[in-house]
Amino acid sequence: xxxxxxxxxxxxxxxxxxxxxxxxxxxxxxxxxxxxxxxxxxxxxxxxxxxxxxxxxxxxxxxxxxxxxxxxxxxxxxxxxxxxxxxxxxxxxxxxxxxxxxxxxxxxxxxxxxxxxxxxxxxxxxxxxxxxxxxxxxxxxxxxxxxxxxxxxxxxxxxxxxxxxxxxxxxxxxxxxxxxxxxxxxxxxxxxxxxxxxxxxxxxxxxxxxxxxxxxxxxxxxxxxxxxxxxxxxxxxxxxxxxxxxxxxxxxxxxxxxxxxxxxxxxxxxxxxxxxxxxxxxxxxxxxxxxxxxxxxxxxxxxxxxxxxxxxxxxxxxxxxxxxxxxxxxxxxxxxxxxxxxx
Amino acid sequence: xxxxxxxxxxxxxxxxxxxxxxxxxxxxxxxxxxxxxxxxxxxxxxxxxxxxxxxxxxxxxxxxxxxxxxxxxxxxxxxxxxxxxxxxxxxxxxxxxxxxxxxxxxxxxxxxxxxxxxxxxxxxxxxxxxxxxxxxxxxxxxxxxxxxxxxxxxxxxxxxxxxxxxxxxxxxxxxxxxxxxxxxxxxxxxxxxxxxxxxxxxxxxxxxxxxxxxxxxxxxxxxxxxxxxxxxxxxxxxxxxxxxxxxxxxxxxxxxxx
Numbered sequence: 001x002x003x004x005x006x007x008x009x010x011x012x013x014x015x016x017x018x019x020x021x022x023x024x025x026x027x028x029x030x031x032x033x034x035x036x037x038x039x040x041x042x043x044x045x046x047x048x049x050x051x052x053x054x055x056x057x058x059x060x061x062x063x064x065x066x067x068x069x070x071x072x073x074x075x076x077x078x079x080x081x082x083x084x085x086x087x088x089x090x091x092x093x094x095x096x097x098x099x100x101x102x103x104x105x106x107x108x109x110x111x112x113x114x115x116x117x118x119x120x121x122x123x124x125x126x127x128x129x130x131x132x133x134x135x136x137x138x139x140x141x142x143x144x145x146x147x148x149x150x151x152x153x154x155x156x157x158x159x160x161x162x163x164x165x166x167x168x169x170x171x172x173x174x175x176x177x178x179x180x181x182x183x184x185x186x187x188x189x190x191x192x193x194x195x196x197x198x199x200x201x202x203x204x205x206x207x208x209x210x211x212x213x214x215x216x217x218x219x220x221x222x223x224x225x226x227x228x229x230x231x232x233x234x235x236x237x238x239x240x241x242x243x244x245x246x247x248x249x250x251x252x253x254x255x256x257x258x259x260x261x262x263x264x265x266x267x268x269x270x271x272x273x274x275x276x277x278x279x280x281x282x283x284x285x286x287x288x289x290x291x292x293x294x295x296x297x298x299x300x301x302x303x304x305x306x307x308x309x310x311x312x313x314x315x316x317x318x319x320x321x322x323x324x325x326x327x328x329x330x331x332x333x334x335x336x337x338x339x340x341x342x343x
Numbered sequence: 344x345x346x347x348x349x350x351x352x353x354x355x356x357x358x359x360x361x362x363x364x365x366x367x368x369x370x371x372x373x374x375x376x377x378x379x380x381x382x383x384x385x386x387x388x389x390x391x392x393x394x395x396x397x398x399x400x401x402x403x404x405x406x407x408x409x410x411x412x413x414x415x416x417x418x419x420x421x422x423x424x425x426x427x428x429x430x431x432x433x434x435x436x437x438x439x440x441x442x443x444x445x446x447x448x449x450x451x452x453x454x455x456x457x458x459x460x461x462x463x464x465x466x467x468x469x470x471x472x473x474x475x476x477x478x479x480x481x482x483x484x485x486x487x488x489x490x491x492x493x494x495x496x497x498x499x500x501x502x503x504x505x506x507x508x509x510x511x512x513x514x515x516x517x518x519x520x521x522x523x524x525x526x527x528x529x530x531x532x533x534x535x536x537x538x539x540x541x542x543x544x545x546x547x548x549x550x551x552x553x554x555x556x557x558x559x560x561x562x563x564x565x566x567x568x569x570x571x572x573x574x575x576x577x578x579x580x581x582x583x584x585x586x587x588x589x590x591x592x593x594x595x596x597x598x599x600x601x
Binding site (some may be wrong): 204208209210212213214216217219220221223224225226227228229230231283287288 | 409411431432435441443446447448449450451452456460461462463465468469470512516
């Protein structure tokens with residue numbers, strides 16, 4: 001034992017056999033990754049559907065259908081990025097739709113009353129982050145169930161949106177505010193810009209920073225992380241606040257794009273984002289998942305919906321197809337876990 | 344490791360200032376008194392075994408020192424200065440590392456990260472993965488255990504490998520004191536003896552080690568001092584050279600039983 005240690009201290013370590021092993025299994029590991037499977041699946045989907053109909057990919061004018069699809073998806077990725085952080089950290093948030101609507105309406109009301117744009121925006125973010133903080137505080141310090149807590153705050157935020165709008169959505173905003181949603185610097189529309197800025201940031205935070213490592217540790221085994229000095233409550237509260245801030249941003253961008261802040265602007269966005277993240281490999285038990293995976297999962301769901309429309313599948317059945325895909329993804333997960341557990 | 348203590352003259356290690364001492368520490372769980380007025384010291388360069396029957400308070404005592412639980416009464420001194428340990432961070436900051444009975448590993452993460460949870464090295468605001476991997480390799484070689492790769496997911500490793508990772512992490516984390524709660528419980532005979540050798544190696548590096556164990560054979564092999572808890576009270580602390588297994592068993596069970 002002592003000689004082993006001396007050799008380590010002198011740096012005379014025998015060449016490790018582990019690196020050879022990891023090179024050999026590299027291909028198998030790549031193919032075992034959810035992101036890679038999804039990427040292949042997405043490409044195959046585009047190839048197959050564009051054989052079935054030209055309107056999916058390039059007809060009648062360029063990639064118009066894909067462009068519309070990506071703009072819609074970009075709005076959802078604003079929420080997806082922090083939602084993956086929250087899910088990986090072992091938490092769950094139902095309140096997003098409410099926060100999107102509430103922030104849009106509150107900011108809109110302030111703008112219509114002539115409040116300067118920066119103050120209206122900051123107020124919107126403050127209102128949104130307050131909901132996120134309440135979520136995080138209740139779940140960590142008061143040990144309340146995240147599902148029920150965020151269902152409650154969803155309804156509260158939705159109620160505030162309805163109450164503040166008083167039946168008439170605030171509308172007709174200053175041009176400078178509208179350009180935050182409608183502008184297209186360098187020919188790229190604003191929602192895509194938000195996605196271009198937020199997604200790499202989220203990827204970097206989750207995969208490279210200490211905060212990201214702590215999110216994985218907290219979601220993987222909260223008590224173990226706590227015992228080794230990870231501030232697990234802070235990780236959770238910050239994640240909830242980030243989700244709420246992103247929801248607030250989405251609410252304001254929707255308001256700017258539509259030039260009107262309806263209290264029911266989004267309905268179901270949150271569950272679509274969570275479903276996309278889960279299809280992309282985020283485990284609801286926490287500890288697993290990547291932004292890339294979530295993005296590819298959301299892309300798959302978005303394309304599925306879009307292709308259903310282009311192919312003329314009845315809207316009644318579209319949601320049904322989404323449900324089947326989600327069940328297949330969750331089922332594949334459960335099967336893979338059982339195989340690992342048994343062998 | 345042969346017993347190298349001089350015959351009983353006032354033993355030199357007791358003249359040293361204790362690294363950590365607890366004075367009058369008590370812990371209650373509701374009406375239950377889990378620990379009662381414990382006076383406990385940890386000396387540098389000493390392996391101290393903590394023994395006692397189930398429910399004697401061994402794990403509670405370890406958890407108070409590691410910050411997993413907080414004491415309800417009493418004082419704690421580190422190198423003679425009063426300190427408070429209210430959280431695991433406080434304990435880690437004092438250079439105290441703990442291997443918990445359930446190992447406290449994150450099964451979804453790889454070996455390298457598990458060795459550094461809470462203390463990930465950073466460079467320019469990012470986790471320094473290269474440094475983490477290099478140090479992980481060094482630690483694995485030090486422990487002389489067979490781990491397939493530092494990229495391996497810990498949840499897929501064997502019990503012995505997981506145990507080795509938990510100890511490796513503690514070796515890295517614990518500058519001054521290592522607390523080991525049943526470190527050989529999940530190991531086979533050969534792995535157990537490797538572990539005991541490793542613990543002796545660490546003692547030679549002037550770390551203070553507290554080991555909770557049910558295995559008196561292991562305790563008598565490596566401990567310098569054996570401290571016995573019974574019913575939440577510290578009923579005796581003996582140098583190994585001054586005691587016998589019979590006496591320790593009497594202290595564990597209560598002398599009146601034999």
